[in-house]
Amino acid sequence: MDHALVIGGTRFIGRHLVEELLEHDYDVTLFNRGNHENPFADTDGVDHVQGDRTDDGDLVEAAAVEPDAVFDCVAYFPRDVRQATTVFDDVDAYVYISSGAAYGREDLPKREGFTPLCECTDEQAIADESDTYGPRKAEGDRAVFEAAADGVNAMSVRPPIVYGPHDYTExxxxxxxxxxxxxxxxxxxxxxxxxHRVYVEDVASGMRIVAEEGEPGESYNVGDQxxxxxxxxxxxxxxxxxxxxxxxxxxxxxxxxxxxxxxxxxxxxxxxxxxxxPPHMLTTEKVAQLGWESTxxxxxxxxxxxxxxxxxxxxxxxxxxxxxxxxxxxxxxxxxx
The missing domain is CATH 3.90.25 (UDP-galactose 4-epimerase; domain 1)
Structure with a gap:
């Protein structure tokens, strides 16, 4: 894969992801509304398409750059994921940032494919509230699974609390x-x-490695080892x-x-x-098997x-x-x- 489309890409996780991709010789196109300062405005190998990812027409226009891989850093609602996996159904990899909050049972640790995900009602799926965040992310994971079952090379990465440089949450x-x-x-x-926490550069490397080595329809926890x-x-x-x-x-x-x-x-x-x-801990063996390790x-x-x-x-x-x-x-x- 040579060309990546990053949906988002200018603030925190997306910013580090762009740096990770550039370090591994990708050409990168950013797709966002342009509401935040673009730290890559003068960077060789980085282009920008302005648009709203919730607008179907804008997303189709972004697809015209013909990326090999799509990294979705700002999919906060299940519809976002379903929309993206429909538009980018022929890419080599679509990677969605989910969350450790998607898990619906307090296992210790929480494991992919074993610990159940949160349920998500129709009302929760569209409610932009803190207590619906986990259910919305879980439903986004299910959208990834459904897309993969239909032949889309879709995968997800689940980080717990992310920390590191440029963290606007403070x-x-x-x-x-x-x-x-x-x-x-x-x-x-x-x-x-x-x-459980995870360093932001490790989320970025995890996303790249999952795109390159992961299996469609799979989710991968990333957390400090x-x-x-x-x-x-x-x-x-x-x-x-x-x-x-x-x-x-x-x-x-x-x-x-x-x-x-x-x-x-x-x-x-x-x-x-x-x-x-209670305590919150994710297993990381699955992504480590792809060659990932934490800082x-x-x-x-x-x-x-x-x-x-x-x-x-x-x-x-x-x-x-x-x-x-x-x-x-x-x-x-x-x-x-």
Whole structure:
């Protein structure tokens, strides 16, 4: 395959995917509405077709570039996937970004072809709400399976929480900012909470490898091959800050706080970004069999922290503010006196 069409391609996962494809000698065409700055506007080997992926006519026009592979980074509704697999029914590979949220049972770990997917009602399929995200992604997976049964070379990739440079969600930025600025940080729960994450460059390489080596009708989990707890993640951030910022001294004190202590500040465990109960973990053996592997955690986090420091992102709106955190620390200090 020589020519890739990336639906999206300018913000986060899509941006890293374009870089991955260029590094592997693909010519790339971006297809999007042009609402965000295009970091590849002056890059050789990258063209741009402007249009709305939800408009059937625009999607047909994008197909006129005759790509070998199509990577769908912004399919948020089942109709998006059905529409794309109809228009691109003759490509060598159509790869849809699904999500670990598509799984409908709290298995540990969640496995492709074994853990059931979420059900999706007709109402959920068109509702742009946070609690319909998993069902919509699951129905998109089913659309991939249906297309493959009809002869389309369609596959999906399921990442859990994605982190890394250019993350506009600023979820991890909340914790990097907190650890960078303060010596004591509240750790919700007992620190053993586990929510599987994946470095964004590994999602990009996973998509390319699935396009090249995957089987139509299959889904592939991609996640850090060494998962860490919430405590482990915060410690890794602290170590990475010390590695990239000479003014940061590692050794942040992580102070655990349970539901009762948090309630003293009118907070709950779930108010802290990247806290999840029950734990969430995906298997990655299936994609590894295609030749994929994840970036070592220390390397991935150092790149993420370095990008955070060079940006204006803080993520502070994603969790409790410092005043609330100091009230919690005060309560905990009183209990230990």
């Amino acid at each position: 979820r991890l930025d909340y914790w990097i900012d907190r650890i960078h600025r303060f010596d004591r940080v509240v750790l919700p729960g007992d620190g053993t909470n586990l929510w 060494r998962a860490v707890t919430l405590r482990g993640m915060l410690e890794l951030i602290d170590e990475s800050l010390a590695a990239v910022d000479p003014d940061h001294e590692a050794g942040v004190e992580l102070v655990t706080a349970g539901a009762r202590e948090l309630a003293a500040a009118d907070l709950a465990l779930e108010d802290f970004v990247l806290y999840r109960d 070592p955690l220390s390397e991935a986090m150092e790149r993420t922290v370095d990008d955070h420091l060079a940006s204006d992102r803080t993520g502070r709106e994603n969790g409790p503010d410092r005043a609330d955190e100091e009230r919690i620390l005060g309560v905990l200090d009183t209990l230990t006196e």
